[in-house]
Amino acid sequence: MACGKRHGVWYMPGRALDAVVDCVFVEHYFSIPRNQGVFNRIVPDNTVELIITDKRFTRRLSQRDSTMTVSSHFSGLKTTWQDISLEGSPLISIRFKADKIFQLTGIPAFEFRDQSVLPEDAFGRQFEQFEGQLFDQTTTAERLDLIHRFIAKKWSVSSTTDHAAFQYAKTRIEQRHGNIQLGRLCKQLNISTKTLENKFKTFLGLTPKAYCGLVRFVHCIKTFRARNLTLTDLAYASGYYDQAHMIRAFRAYTGFSPKAYFAQPSGIQDDIF
Helix, strand or coil: CCCECCCEEECCCCCHHHHCEEEEEECCHHHHHCCCCCEEEECCCCCEEECCCCEEEEEEEEECCCEEEEEEEEEECCCCEEEEEEECCCCCCECCCCHHHHHHCCCCCCCCCCCCHHHHHHHHHHHHHHHHHHHCCCCCHHHHHHCCCCCCCHCCCCCCCHHHHHHHHHHHHHHHCCCCCCHHHHHHCCHHHHHHHHHHHHCCCCCCHHHHHHHHHHHHHHHHHHCCCCCHHHHHHCCCCCHHHHHHHHHHCCCCCCCHHHHHHCHHHHHCC
C-alpha cells in the first residue's frame, strides 16, 4: 500500500514484513536543486534506515565533531542531531523497526547507535548483489519485490531469542510517552534494573532511561505540531518537569532551544513530525 507524503511516497510492508519494516520510501526532497548540497539538521526521530544511493551523502556528526561522506549506508538509532547534505535523492530507502535490528542482523543494536555503517557490515556480503539488482530495475514495483524477498529471507533465519520482557517494557514506555517509573516497571516484570538495561542495549541500543527521554522528545515535537501550545504548556503536556527541563533536552537532541528549533522548517523530517 502506498501513502503519499509531502516529500515523497511511503510504501507500507506486507503482512510478512510488518514486524520488521516500518516502510519503504522514495523521497523527492533532494531532487529539488535548492535542497542539494545544503546541510539539513536531522534530529532523533526513533527510526533506523537503510539508504540506497549512488550519490554523495554527507553526514556531519554532532557528538564526534566530524564529517563523513558515503553512498549507500545503514544509519542506526540517533540520540542527538546530525547535519546531512545530499547531491540528489536516494534511489530508495528502507525504514526498519528499531527494535528488530539485532534479530535481523545478529549484531547488538548499541553498535549502530549514532553510527552510519556500510550496508554489507550490517546485512552481509549478499547486500552488494542485492544493491546491484535494485539499480538494474526500472520500476518501483520491481524494487519493492526485490526488497521484500531480500528482507524476508534474512528475517526467516533471524534469532528467536526470547525478549518478551523487553517488548513489554518498550510498549509501556511508548504508551506513557516516556513518562514512567522504571523501578516499578522492573518489579512488574520481576527482573532487575541491570537485566532490563542489558536487554534494551542489545535490542534497541539505548538504556531504558535514554529511550524514555527519546520517546518523550519525539512526542513533544508531535504535540507542538498538532496543538501549537505555548512552550510552558508544551513542557508540562510532554511530561517534562518544567520548561528548563525541556530546554535542556532540546539542546541535547537538536542543538537548539525549543523556540529556535520550532522557528525553522523541519525540511526532510516534515513527513515524520
